[in-house]
Each structure stands twice: as C-alpha cells, then as structure tokens.
Amino acid sequence: AALLTALERKGIAVEGGVRIAWDEGDPVGDGSCTTGGKEPLGVACPGSFRLTGLRSPPMSEIIKAILEPSKNWMTEQLVKTLGATRGEEGSWREGFRIESEFLTDQVGVDSLDIFYQDGSGLSAYNLLTPRALVRIFEFMRRSPHAGIFRDALASPGEDPGTLRRRLLPLEDRVFAKTGTINHVNSLSGYLLTGSGRELIFSVLTNGSGLPSGVVRAGIDQVVQAVARR
Incomplete structure (x- = not known):
C-alpha cells in the first residue's frame, strides 16, 4: 500500500494492484505471490524481477541501537521477530514463550522471578527481580558474545x-x-x-x-x- 501510494503521488499509474513475493519460501519469480499477507494465493507473477531489497543490520548493531539509548519500539519488534524465527509465529505470545524457555532452561532464571506483559518493559504489569537480572548479566558475561553485549x-x-x-x-x-x-x-x-x-x-x-x-x-x-x- 505504501509503494502504491508513493507511485501514485509521482503520477505513475499502477493497474491490477501491487503484489509482493517473499524471498523466504516464495522466491521472486517462482509464481507464488501474495497481496500483503504471508500465505501464497497461487497467483502467477510472470516476468517478475527484484526491484530492490532491504537487509537487516546484524544483531550486534540492533542490540546497541536498543540498549544504549533504550529504544522501546524496537524491543517490541525483536520479541515478535524471535517468535517468527524460532517459533511458530511472529507474535508477542510466541516470542515470550521462546524467551521464557531460554531464560529458565539456559540461563537458570527462576520462572517465578519474571513475568512478561510486553516486550519493552513499559507496562507496569511486567515483573522481575534483581536476582533474575543478575543471572542474565552473569550468563552474558560468560557468553561468546559478551563483548558485543557489554558494548551495547x-x-x-x-x-x-x-x-x-x-x-x-x-x-x-x-x-x-x-x-x-x-x-x-x-x-x-x-x-x-x-x-x-x-x-x-x-x-x-x-x-x-x-x-x-x-x-x-x-x-x-x-x-x-x-x-x-
């Protein structure tokens, strides 16, 4: 919709609507297109080609952009991305599930020491203890990514x-x-x-x-x- 609006503002007419092909699972030009959702609609895309691409910065840059200045909106998106890449869907619920399993199973945080209401911590219903945070910082100190985390x-x-x-x-x-x-x-x-x-x-x-x-x-x-x- 944003691309269509931008083209129309420049006086470029678009007929038949705008279709998007997803690289992951539905490569551009393979005949699988969507009209904005992620499920293929089986609509052919003859002669399609890549117009442009946008690659995410590495996680080291994302973490620094989040932690140092405290960007709450970005943390919300990171939780959803976690759910999409490591779980079943890109949602808060799935992201929290993956995060909870990691913190309890890998980091050793007591499940009673932390409760999620959102991904940023802006809600007053988020709960956690100093003990949980100390365990997380200790885990990251021993991590291969300790330097990246500290720098962020x-x-x-x-x-x-x-x-x-x-x-x-x-x-x-x-x-x-x-x-x-x-x-x-x-x-x-x-x-x-x-x-x-x-x-x-x-x-x-x-x-x-x-x-x-x-x-x-x-x-x-x-x-x-x-x-x-």
Missing part, C-alpha cells in the same frame, strides 16, 4: 546513551541498562570497583513517591559507594 550497554558520559549525564566519575567503569516508567527507576549492569574487581549489580525501585530525579540520584550514590570498595 550505556556507559557514563557516552552520548547518545541513557547514562550520558550520570555517574560521570565512573566513566569506563560502569556498563549498564537503565529502566524508567512512572514510579519505577532501575539500573543494572557491570561495575569495576576501585580494587579492580568486576561486580554485577541490580537496583530496582518502585512506588517510592519521590521524583524520578531524586531516586536516580540515590541509585547513583549506591553504585558509587560500591565502586569505592
């Missing part, structure tokens, strides 16, 4: 990033993910202490009744106190 996290003074104005005395010593919705503030990640030890920390606050700025400052004080050890 926010760091003090790094712009763009959710810590660009926070914890500035700990530049290059904190790599973390923030979390903020109404009455909820959190910070979890890796911290290099003054003695050279790397710690995993998770501070979650909710319902304090205080302004977010005050709560964030308190969280930062806790992190800096631990960093001096």
Whole structure:
C-alpha cells in the first residue's frame, strides 16, 4: 500500500494492484505471490524481477541501537521477530514463550522471578527481580558474545546513551541498562570497583513517591559507594 501510494503521488499509474513475493519460501519469480499477507494465493507473477531489497543490520548493531539509548519500539519488534524465527509465529505470545524457555532452561532464571506483559518493559504489569537480572548479566558475561553485549550497554558520559549525564566519575567503569516508567527507576549492569574487581549489580525501585530525579540520584550514590570498595 505504501509503494502504491508513493507511485501514485509521482503520477505513475499502477493497474491490477501491487503484489509482493517473499524471498523466504516464495522466491521472486517462482509464481507464488501474495497481496500483503504471508500465505501464497497461487497467483502467477510472470516476468517478475527484484526491484530492490532491504537487509537487516546484524544483531550486534540492533542490540546497541536498543540498549544504549533504550529504544522501546524496537524491543517490541525483536520479541515478535524471535517468535517468527524460532517459533511458530511472529507474535508477542510466541516470542515470550521462546524467551521464557531460554531464560529458565539456559540461563537458570527462576520462572517465578519474571513475568512478561510486553516486550519493552513499559507496562507496569511486567515483573522481575534483581536476582533474575543478575543471572542474565552473569550468563552474558560468560557468553561468546559478551563483548558485543557489554558494548551495547550505556556507559557514563557516552552520548547518545541513557547514562550520558550520570555517574560521570565512573566513566569506563560502569556498563549498564537503565529502566524508567512512572514510579519505577532501575539500573543494572557491570561495575569495576576501585580494587579492580568486576561486580554485577541490580537496583530496582518502585512506588517510592519521590521524583524520578531524586531516586536516580540515590541509585547513583549506591553504585558509587560500591565502586569505592
């Protein structure tokens, strides 16, 4: 529909509607076309050819684009993509199922420590414990992709990033993910202490009744106190 509208705005008439052939399972030109859905309608596409293609960036770039500046919309799409590529369909429900199995079976997160309501964490009905987050960060520290994951996290003074104005005395010593919705503030990640030890920390606050700025400052004080050890 978007392509058709764009062509019409340029004065290019399109007869017979716009048809899309999907590369995966229905290669362009093989006679399997759709009119927007993913199920072939058996309509022939004689003489079809590739006009253009769009390839997704590698996951390393996607993760950095999500975690460092905290892009909620992208996390929602990532959950659906997980369901489509590893499960039966590209839905939140299927994505959550795959994610839950991975976290409990591979990471060792207790199933009672986490509850999903959406893919971004914007819903107040999402629930998780600091223990679950620490397990996830510990799992990723031992992962072959540890460097990619760490590089995707926010760091003090790094712009763009959710810590660009926070914890500035700990530049290059904190790599973390923030979390903020109404009455909820959190910070979890890796911290290099003054003695050279790397710690995993998770501070979650909710319902304090205080302004977010005050709560964030308190969280930062806790992190800096631990960093001096």
